[in-house]
Amino acid sequence: MNPSLVTTPLGRLSGLCTGGIHRFLGVPYARPPVGPLRLRSPQPTLPWTGIRPAHDAGAASLQTLAGQQQWLNAPIEHLSEDCLFLNIWTPSLTGRHPVMVWIHGGQTRNGHGASPASDGQALAALGVVVVTINYRLGALGGLAHPGLEDPATGFCANWGLQDKLAALAWVAEHIGAFGGDPGRVTLAGQSSGAANAVMLAQNSLASGHFHALIAQSPPLFRPPMFAELADAAAYTEALARRLGVAVPALRQVAGSVLQTEEQALARTLTAEGRRPHTAPVRDGRLLRHWPFDAPAIGVPLLAGWTRHEADFWFHLQDGQGHSLAPLREPDDAAELAPRVQRLMAQHYAFTPAPDTAAVLDAYTASGGVPQRWRDLYTDLVFRAPILQLINRQAAHGQPAWAYEFAYPLPGDRPSTPHAADVPFVFGTHRHPHLAPKIGATGAADALSATVIRAWADFVHHGAPGPVNGTAWPRFTAAQPLAMVLEPAHPGPAALSRPAGLACWPAYTAPWTEAAPAGPDREPL
Known part of the structure; x- marks a missing residue:
């Protein structure tokens, strides 16, 4: 393995080169969504000085990997609230190669961009720059309530979906440093990742940041399987009562506690034949349409x-x-x-x-x-x-x-x-x-x-x-x-x-x- 070096507007990155393919792992695309940034819209990542190593995958979002989710996903070494990282495989650090941005599946509760199943080496060998992303899962990515409105953006839901938008914006601004063409980006995903990609496209989100769409087995649900804001807000209120706090104070609860307690609440509701309501949520601002009645996609x-x-x-x-x-x-x-x-x-x-x-x-x-x-x-x-x-x-x-x-x-x-x-x-x-x-x-x-x-x-x-x-x-x-x-x-x-x-x-x-x-x- 030989070292690879790129200079981005945020700073310099050191990656590795194997078989002629350069890879950069664990690249931050937004600030850590912790503390005061918990359950808020993602914030642009800050520049760094010196050369940042990008040899190892960043932490995946907090999750409990079990059951059928283990079929595709190997055990995950590092889990953290600080999870907004992406990974890049590129055939060349020069030129303008087409880009594929991959959104993993996992019911918006499991998975990560560095899964061995989605290693980008083989596609990069055919001239594609591959980008895989992590995003917030479970409670951290999906709780929704007007009391959680982010004063900077006005959004109160779909934090994990907003992470995907932030990743696409990062690719549009920075992928040229890795030999990618920001004018030829294909957004791709499987299962819930594919459904998220479809909803981004159908709701005219990230327009101009992708130019084609691949949707592998997207679950294109509608209510009651997907949540309207009122249902999601009631679910968030139930979690707040379980934790003994008001809804806005959920931001002060440690991410690990939010994740554990929401999973327990979800299991209780599932056993009663009811559905836990986290992302995606039709909040009327970010998501306005469900897939079954949305406009056609223009790519x-x-x-x-x-x-x-x-x-x-x-x-x-x-x-x-x-x-x-x-x-x-x-x-x-x-x-x-x-x-x-x-x-x-x-x-x-x-x-x-x-x-x-x-x-x-x-x-x-x-x-x-x-x-x-x-x-x-x-x-x-x-x-x-x-x-x-x-x-x-x-x-x-x-x-x-x-x-x-x-x-x-x-x-x-x-x-x-x-x-x-x-x-x-x-x-x-x-x-x-x-x-x-x-x-x-x-x-x-x-x-x-x-x-x-x-x-x-x-x-x-x-x-x-x-x-x-x-x-x-x-x-x-x-x-x-x-x-x-x-x-x-x-x-x-x-x-x-x-x-x-x-x-x-x-x-x-x-x-x-x-x-x-x-x-x-x-x-x-």
């Missing part, structure tokens, strides 16, 4: 899902035959109907609601009760809202492309759960934390190389390149095709389970009536 969009999204919650394994799934499927048909009704109340909060019997009948072809439930869950919670987002883009003349990631992970049956695509995008599937769960095979290597190239092409040109020699078709209502990223024969195909998708007309009515098969491909 190219690449978005998609994994084939078995629901398995992350209902059938996730650790590679050693042990289950990491936190939830269970319905056991029989008698349990299935009420579970479906509750799921629709949470995720399809539109009028009129679909007929439960018709929904159950539409998923009969999936097989037994557990698989019917998982397919229905995948469609309602992820695939239908994502397809609505993609189709809205296409309907407004914006270029949009869809994909389905379908690499079968080893286990007692083939499965491609939520988050399975991330190591393939970054080429980290052979990392020791991930290889036992994915299988270190030539097929995985080949598919990862295909995905990395497609993502790099999108960052370079605003459009994904060909896959397996086949052009990636733009999504249209007349030809709603997705690129299926699978080991054997990746290529475009018609959307699978069309009868199931038709159950969710608020999301899919414009195009589910006629979905032609892709060229030389059978419907999935």
Whole structure:
């Protein structure tokens, strides 16, 4: 490893160079959000003197990494309130290379930008400057109440979302020192990170600071799953009562105490069948629209899902035959109907609601009760809202492309759960934390190389390149095709389970009536 040195407007940074790729880790993009800056909008970082080493990742936001969140995330060495750091991988310290800013997922409660799954080395080798970020999680990033209004900005919610805006502003100002082009920035993310990216774009936030969008499995919820300000304020008041303080005095409570007590409150509510309300919050100032009714995004969009999204919650394994799934499927048909009704109340909060019997009948072809439930869950919670987002883009003349990631992970049956695509995008599937769960095979290597190239092409040109020699078709209502990223024969195909998708007309009515098969491909 050789040293790398850059000079930014804030000061000089020393990084490392491996295999021709320069990396700078633990770079501060905002002041530490501690003490009087706790639960406030992020403040610009202060300059430093001398040469600041950027060899090691900065601390991740306070969190409790457990259960299915351990599938993608390795144990985190350093946790702190002082967590607003980013990491950069660049192919050159000169020139103007396109940039990808990555927002990690984790339900806005877990994860960090230095996860081994999102190492930027492989993408940087294809001429992309990769930036990954930390942001405030849980209570520190998501408590909301008018009594917490920041006098400098007027915001009272979405502190973690504001961190992302601060990171994008930092990239716009400083990435040129690392060989990046601030005029060609792709904002990308997975799961809650992707949902945050979509909401930033749909609410016209950070306009001009990014020029294309990649959304991997974004949960594009609406109330009651996402919170209106009144609900979030009531939740924050409940936490304040638990701590015996007034809401404004929450800023004086140590971050570790806020985090621990809010997690305990969230567990209590979850056990009672209620939802804890932290970020994102529609506060009317920062966030004005939820994804289902927001304006189209004015930049190219690449978005998609994994084939078995629901398995992350209902059938996730650790590679050693042990289950990491936190939830269970319905056991029989008698349990299935009420579970479906509750799921629709949470995720399809539109009028009129679909007929439960018709929904159950539409998923009969999936097989037994557990698989019917998982397919229905995948469609309602992820695939239908994502397809609505993609189709809205296409309907407004914006270029949009869809994909389905379908690499079968080893286990007692083939499965491609939520988050399975991330190591393939970054080429980290052979990392020791991930290889036992994915299988270190030539097929995985080949598919990862295909995905990395497609993502790099999108960052370079605003459009994904060909896959397996086949052009990636733009999504249209007349030809709603997705690129299926699978080991054997990746290529475009018609959307699978069309009868199931038709159950969710608020999301899919414009195009589910006629979905032609892709060229030389059978419907999935």
